[in-house]
Amino acid sequence: MSSGKFMAHRPSAEQPQWQPLREHAQGVARRAEHFVRYLAVPGVGVQARLAGYLHDLGKYREAFQKHRLGWDPAVGQPGAFGERRVPHSDAGAKFLEARWRTRPRGGSPPAPDAGRELPFVVACHHGALRSVEALSERLSGTALEEVLPLLRQAFAELPDLADLVREDLPPLPLQGTGRAFLIRFLLSALVDADRLDTEEHGSPSRAGLREAHAEGPEEMACLLARLQAAQERRAAEDARHPQPINALRREMYAEALSHAGDQPGFFRLTLPTGAGKTLTSLGFALAHAQRHGLRRVVYALPFTTIIDQTARVFRGVLEREGEFKVLEHHANLEVPERAEGEESQTSAADLATENWDAPIIVTTTVRLFQETLFGTRTAQLRRLHNLSGSVLVLDEVQTLPAHLLTPTLDALRFLVRYAGCSVVLCTATQPALDAGPGFSGLEQVRDLVPDAGRSFRALRRVAYELRLDTPTPWPTLAAELREQPQALCIVNTRAHAAALYTLLGDDPAHFHLSTLLCPAHRERELFRLRERLAGGLSCRVVSTQLIEAGIDVDFPRVYRALGPLEAIVQAAGRCNREGRRAEGQVVVFRPEDHRLPPGDYEVRGSLTASLLREGPDLHDPEVFTPYFRDVYSRVSTAPQDFDKAHAELNFTRVAAAYRMMEDTVPVLIRGYDPARVDALLGTLRDSHGQERRHAWRALQRYTVNLSRSQAAQLGHLLTDVPELVQRAQRLGVDPPRLRQWPLTARYDDKLGLVAEGADELFTAF
Numbered sequence: 001m002s003s004g005k006f007m008a009h010r011p012s013a014e015q016p017q018w019q020p021l022r023e024h025a026q027g028v029a030r031r032a033e034h035f036v037r038y039l040a041v042p043g044v045g046v047q048a049r050l051a052g053y054l055h056d057l058g059k060y061r062e063a064f065q066k067h068r069l070g071w072d073p074a075v076g077q078p079g080a081f082g083e084r085r086v087p088h089s090d091a092g093a094k095f096l097e098a099r100w101r102t103r104p105r106g107g108s109p110p111a112p113d114a115g116r117e118l119p120f121v122v123a124c125h126h127g128a129l130r131s132v133e134a135l136s137e138r139l140s141g142t143a144l145e146e147v148l149p150l151l152r153q154a155f156a157e158l159p160d161l162a163d164l165v166r167e168d169l170p171p172l173p174l175q176g177t178g179r180a181f182l183i184r185f186l187l188s189a190l191v192d193a194d195r196l197d198t199e200e201h202g203s204p205s206r207a208g209l210r211e212a213h214a215e216g217p218e219e220m221a222c223l224l225a226r227l228q229a230a231q232e233r234r235a236a237e238d239a240r241h242p243q244p245i246n247a248l249r250r251e252m253y254a255e256a257l258s259h260a261g262d263q264p265g266f267f268r269l270t271l272p273t274g275a276g277k278t279l280t281s282l283g284f285a286l287a288h289a290q291r292h293g294l295r296r297v298v299y300a301l302p303f304t305t306i307i308d309q310t311a312r313v314f315r316g317v318l319e320r321e322g323e324f325k326v327l328e329h330h331a332n333l334e335v336p337e338r339a340e341g342e343e344s345q346t347s348a349a350d351l352a353t354e355n356w357d358a359p360i361i362v363t364t365t366v367r368l369f370q371e372t373l374f375g376t377r378t379a380q381l382r383r384l385h386n387l388s389g390s391v392l393v394l395d396e397v398q399t400l401p402a403h404l405l406t407p408t409l410d411a412l413r414f415l416v417r418y419a420g421c422s423v424v425l426c427t428a429t430q431p432a433l434d435a436g437p438g439f440s441g442l443e444q445v446r447d448l449v450p451d452a453g454r455s456f457r458a459l460r461r462v463a464y465e466l467r468l469d470t471p472t473p474w475p476t477l478a479a480e481l482r483e484q485p486q487a488l489c490i491v492n493t494r495a496h497a498a499a500l501y502t503l504l505g506d507d508p509a510h511f512h513l514s515t516l517l518c519p520a521h522r523e524r525e526l527f528r529l530r531e532r533l534a535g536g537l538s539c540r541v542v543s544t545q546l547i548e549a550g551i552d553v554d555f556p557r558v559y560r561a562l563g564p565l566e567a568i569v570q571a572a573g574r575c576n577r578e579g580r581r582a583e584g585q586v587v588v589f590r591p592e593d594h595r596l597p598p599g600d601y602e603v604r605g606s607l608t609a610s611l612l613r614e615g616p617d618l619h620d621p622e623v624f625t626p627y628f629r630d631v632y633s634r635v636s637t638a639p640q641d642f643d644k645a646h647a648e649l650n651f652t653r654v655a656a657a658y659r660m661m662e663d664t665v666p667v668l669i670r671g672y673d674p675a676r677v678d679a680l681l682g683t684l685r686d687s688h689g690q691e692r693r694h695a696w697r698a699l700q701r702y703t704v705n706l707s708r709s710q711a712a713q714l715g716h717l718l719t720d721v722p723e724l725v726q727r728a729q730r731l732g733v734d735p736p737r738l739r740q741w742p743l744t745a746r747y748d749d750k751l752g753l754v755a756e757g758a759d760e761l762f763t764a765f
Helices: 023-033 044-054 062-067 089-101 117-123 132-140 144-157 159-166 174-200 204-212 219-240 243-257 278-293 303-316 348-355 363-371 402-418 452-456 475-481 494-504 520-533 565-572 600-612 620-633 643-649 651-657 674-686 690-702 708-713 724-731
Strands: 008-009 266-270 297-303 327-331 360-364 392-394 422-427 445-447 462-474 486-490 510-513 539-543 556-562 583-593 662-670 703-707 739-741
Touching: 008 023, 008 174, 023 044, 023 144, 044 089, 044 117, 044 159, 044 174, 089 117, 089 132, 089 144, 117 132, 117 174, 144 159, 174 204, 174 348, 174 402, 174 643, 204 348, 204 452, 219 243, 219 278, 219 303, 243 278, 266 278, 278 297, 278 303, 278 392, 278 422, 297 303, 297 363, 303 327, 303 360, 327 348, 360 363, 363 402, 402 422, 402 600, 402 620, 402 643, 452 620, 462 475, 462 600, 462 690, 475 486, 475 494, 475 539, 475 583, 486 565, 494 510, 494 539, 510 520, 520 539, 520 600, 520 690, 556 565, 565 583, 565 620, 583 651, 600 620, 643 651, 662 690, 662 708, 674 690, 674 724, 690 703, 703 708
Parallel strands: 266 422, 266 445, 297 360, 297 392, 327 360, 392 422, 462 583, 486 539, 486 556, 510 539, 556 583, 662 739
Antiparallel strands: 662 703
């Protein structure tokens, strides 16, 4: 029988012993203090320890011990008392709220909102951050007179807590939005500390798996050495078959790494497409982390279409067989909560998704910003503290949405100033994020390759032809495309892509790419068109902007519908990419039915139309500075009253306003490779453990994401997935938020999902 009068957790399938509340509080306090060690905020470690001690103060209630745990503290034995709900996270929060309202002896009265951080942290460690009003309403139902006896019980078991409470702790110094971010970090540290201590007691196999893959003290140095060895192997291979572009890549790589010893802060890496930006940014991040004692690299990309590709590259140079160093984490088809006791085994990667405890994280900007930095749920915030002491690489940084730029930069400033982070802004088309008159941007951004223009001039591989004065009819464009042996045409909307492909005509050499094709379908089409390109066969492709996002293809001629300036230059990166020709041709045209997706994209496109008439040098990276300044001056860079709501700690309102993309509904395409889809669904219905998780991951390749409005428009066609409903009923859980496109509805072998008369489907990009 475990020693201790009060218990925190019952025995489990793996652990026959009860966990004393004293041991749990001590473990959580120790971990929480350790988890905030990178935060440069005076007193934050002590506050995290205090939160750890008090987070489960309500478990000292006799009713909780009896009716939630089945434990009789009076006799120190388990008993049968009947299950009923008893709160526990309110007690510590109530005490902390009262403590900060009390005038210290000989001191001045505290500020009205002093010490508001820890009540939020303790009260929300099993829920979600909401607002000051919601917190006050919740704690109003708890009487301080009822809490004080619980505190005396805790003092009797935890002398350190008694000493800590008697100290005259000054309030944490941050105000405004900095205070809001600090609350999130403290909550993150507490949640992860609580979950890990609970896991160590109740699930030692999971805890052991985490420990087996824990990063070593020289992790960054080890990974950097592996990357350097891979680069040296590439150099040796190039020595046998020299190519000028490879010599330039090595030069840019060395130049960036020469800045690894620079003081942490903001950095900018501007390299043209094909210059080795991915490995150069990774190399700098690892070297910079190794020089400054930072612990991980977080690599954020805007699109899931390129995450798999990037993670594969990183694993290829950083991991050895059986190792886990690179965590790939994005939102597609996350597995719903399992039924209690259903599975006890998992993988190191599954565990690392919970708290981002891995040396290299590859994720989306939506997951980084919308969910982790501005989220409210504990499952989202749990990983936040592991951003501290990291190098963040924001790839394709020009895609950060302008309507959220102010809060996004605010978050980045907090990470650099208070969380011990460095941030690398990485792209060929750099946005103007430096602070300046009338623009609260980033201070002291340093260039890793100072003379970026030199690399752009050296890798100049295309010439631009502008056709802006007279609109180009779609039939005329289709006829011109048919005359080209190999050509790529990128348009702004899915409607335009479908219309142009239809005019182009069905042919083995013709391809259509958009997000209305499921990923497995797009991968098949990309494989086929790459085969034709490599074999010198005719190949004509009509695509939406998705092909501009890190898709490695090389065409001698590229057509780009008039759109944002950065999109035009990104499209040019698919033309003569490998420099096999003296010069590729990029044609920028105005379609006869010129429509742009509304909002920020439309503003950028309109500005580009004006700018191109002035004849700018699109090979000069400096062309983007005045362009982006103009963009940011013409759009609202934050939702209305966002900073005010954030500073007032209205987390619910902030999370609702910070939306990088609209919510989508995943739709399973049963008609594409139906035998494979049926087999995966059978696995999901009937199996569990690793097999089920692998099936979930594979199934996401057969889905198309629709907006909520599009899904509502097609509600008469979309149905539940029977196999997943059966599984949910068997386990007593809710089925996942996944609908299916029935076999009776049209899914075209070239156009993908087609809904007759549903024009809205094709307007989004």
